[in-house]
Amino acid sequence: MSSLQDKKTTGITFNIQKYSVHDGPGIRTVVFLKGCPLRCDWCSNPESQRKRIELAYNTGRCLTLTKCVRCVEVCTTGAITRAEDDTISIDRALCEGCTMFCAEACPAKSLITYGTQKTVDEVLNTVEQDSVFYARSGGGMTLSGGEPFAQPAFALAILREARRRRIHTAIETCGYAAWEDMAPALEFIKFAHYDIKSLNDEKHKRATGVSNKRIIENLERMVKEFPAIKVVVRTPVIPGFNDSEKDIRAIAQFTAKLGVEYQLLPYHRLGTQKYHFLGREVPMGDVKLSDEVMQQLTKIVEQYHS
Structure with a gap:
């Protein structure tokens, strides 16, 4: 080659x-x-x-959905939803092959892409x-x-x-x-x-x-x-x-x-x-x-x- x-x-x-x-x-x-x-x-x-590229979530950095909803707004697959403590819940099966816009949008860098x-x-x-x-x-x-x-x-x-x-x-x-x-x-x-x-x-x-x-x-x-x-x-x-x-x-x-x-x-x-x-x-x-x-x-x- x-x-x-x-x-x-x-x-x-x-x-x-x-x-x-x-x-x-x-x-x-x-x-x-x-x-x-x-x-x-x-x-x-x-x-x-x-x-594949994977989404990781550091709950300790998250501002919670009471202060920030950017990840939910940009998620194109419906993988990110509200958890009981106002942090987020991630359906990782729905993340497969997605654009990972959520990680780019997260101001606290609590969402991380591996890969x-x-x-x-x-x-x-x-x-x-x-x-x-x-x-x-x-x-x-x-x-x-x-x-x-x-x-x-x-x-x-x-x-x-x-x-x-x-x-x-x-x-x-x-x-x-x-x-x-x-x-x-x-x-x-x-x-x-x-x-x-x-x-x-x-x-x-x-x-x-x-x-x-x-x-x-x-x-x-x-x-x-x-x-x-x-x-x-x-x-x-x-x-x-x-x-x-x-x-x-x-x-x-x-x-x-x-x-x-x-x-x-x-x-x-x-x-x-x-x-x-x-x-x-x-x-x-x-x-x-x-x-x-x-x-x-x-x-x-x-x-x-x-």
């Missing part, structure tokens, strides 16, 4: 985060693409899961604003999500155009995608963060909604067919799911055999507020991961990855 065609390719992002130092080598700009095939109970970015339609050119023009930091630190751009391969054509066009602009490219992926969607994009990356939540398939299905078989197969194939890519496997350590010696030892052994780096990520409750904004229940409730458990599991990993 030509550079002009790639530049005009569009997709939906929900954030572009600058000055990241945890998403690949050096200082990076992380481009978050909307859409994910998994529904992890511990997801800290619930706004990333659906591909923006962008071209590849718009994305990379933003990324290139910090090119001086990439040059000095060995950084670049990281595609994340959601799951970048949930929008495979958009992801590929971004990576291919980034290569033309000599931007170091990386991805963060859950690995659950058709290989024919992943492989073309892997030609254009140099670094990958690859999530492995559990090697127990039944447990994986219960907590994420999908089997882990494709994820494991894709990782093995990536390591074999794209040896130039630096792969770092990561496991989010989740209380009550995979925070046992058995779970972590199995993944540590597997990754050591593959010859890739392995890291543990401690569970955190960041993102809880966004569930409320989207009118959803927080799946994990109020559980916490103890420092002691994390330290014990880290020692297990060190037995295989020193």
Whole structure:
């Protein structure tokens, strides 16, 4: 595909985060693409899961309908109605595909849209604003999500155009995608963060909604067919799911055999507020991961990855 065609390719992002130092080598700009095939109970970015643009509502900022009715007046689908406490009630099914005029009209910014339609050119023009930091630190751009391969054509066009602009490219992926969607994009990356939540398939299905078989197969194939890519496997350590010696030892052994780096990520409750904004229940409730458990599991990993 030509550079002009790639530049005009569009997709939906929900954030572009600058000055990241945890998403690949050096200082990076992380481009978050909307859409994910998994529904992890511990997801800290619930706004990333659906591909479409979504409406969120921060009740704490709302002026209430006793003082402002702008959102009701501009809503074209009848999705916004009065709640008993004079805040608003949102029928999110009616919001699908609408213009989101309500968010633009809200003077208190209590209505928020998660997701923006962008071209590849718009994305990379933003990324290139910090090119001086990439040059000095060995950084670049990281595609994340959601799951970048949930929008495979958009992801590929971004990576291919980034290569033309000599931007170091990386991805963060859950690995659950058709290989024919992943492989073309892997030609254009140099670094990958690859999530492995559990090697127990039944447990994986219960907590994420999908089997882990494709994820494991894709990782093995990536390591074999794209040896130039630096792969770092990561496991989010989740209380009550995979925070046992058995779970972590199995993944540590597997990754050591593959010859890739392995890291543990401690569970955190960041993102809880966004569930409320989207009118959803927080799946994990109020559980916490103890420092002691994390330290014990880290020692297990060190037995295989020193």
